[in-house]
Amino acid sequence: MPPVTNEIFQVGGGGYTAPEDAAVYLIRLESDAALVDAGTGGDTDRLFRNIESCGVPTDAVRLLLLTHCHFDHTGGAAEVRDRTGCRIVAHALEAPFLEEGDDRVTAALWYGAHLSPLPIDEIVEGPEGTIRMGGREIRAIHIPGHSPGSMAFFMESDGQRVLFGQDIHGPLDESLLSDEEAYARSLEQLAGLDADILCEGHYGVFRGKEEVRGFIRSFLRA
Numbered sequence: 001m002p003p004v005t006n007e008i009f010q011v012g013g014g015g016y017t018a019p020e021d022a023a024v025y026l027i028r029l030e031s032d033a034a035l036v037d038a039g040t041g042g043d044t045d046r047l048f049r050n051i052e053s054c055g056v057p058t059d060a061v062r063l064l065l066l067t068h069c070h071f072d073h074t075g076g077a078a079e080v081r082d083r084t085g086c087r088i089v090a091h092a093l094e095a096p097f098l099e100e101g102d103d104r105v106t107a108a109l110w111y112g113a114h115l116s117p118l119p120i121d122e123i124v125e126g127p128e129g130t131i132r133m134g135g136r137e138i139r140a141i142h143i144p145g146h147s148p149g150s151m152a153f154f155m156e157s158d159g160q161r162v163l164f165g166q167d168i169h170g171p172l173d174e175s176l177l178s179d180e181e182a183y184a185r186s187l188e189q190l191a192g193l194d195a196d197i198l199c200e201g202h203y204g205v206f207r208g209k210e211e212v213r214g215f216i217r218s219f220l221r222a
Contacts, residue, residue, distance in 0.1 A: 029134025094149025145183025
């Protein structure tokens with residue numbers, strides 16, 4: 001897998017796993033690892049082969065960090081937990097739709113699928129939380145708009161500020177409980193983080209502060 005940094009790899013998404021999958025990113029910190037999102041579950045065997053190709057054994061995956069509840073990011077979460085024993089992290093405003101298996105708000109219906117109720121192990125409350133792993137900290141930032149409990153994750157790696165902003169592009173839809181005003185505020189917040197690298201859910205990896213900021217701002221309506 002081509003590295004994003006020496007600690008971060010894309011291991012899932014179109015071209016890596018099932019075509020319907022949003023991007024899945026692997027964070028490797030010393031002997032511990034985390035995944036950002038889990039795809040639809042349409043090709044979990046390949047996902048784990050990709051993880052292992054990065055030198056990360058299955059039992060090293062300690063955390064699954066869910067950016068939001070939508071099926072292309074969470075449909076594979078139950079199997080990831082079953083295989084690894086990892087703990088699943090989500091925002092308090094997103095967890096109910098996962099734990100209830102709400103096919104409408106999770107957009108499972110968009111994929112002709114059903115999301116079984118998914119218990120969440122660790123809840124992030126409020127505007128920001130901290131994830132600790134491998135002696136390091138990952139910021140969990142609440143960015144409502146695309147969905148009520150969307151989160152971005154932000155960390156330093158190889159001296160660069162890396163932002164996991166999976167669905168910066170949206171879309172906004174009533175069935176997803178999207179909020180256009182909150183979305184605009186969240187985009188401004190993300191643009192202000194001054195990230196060097198953006199790992200997005202469907203558009204790939206962006207490098208350089210100007211490129212990252214420009215991509216984020218391109219979705220702000222005039």
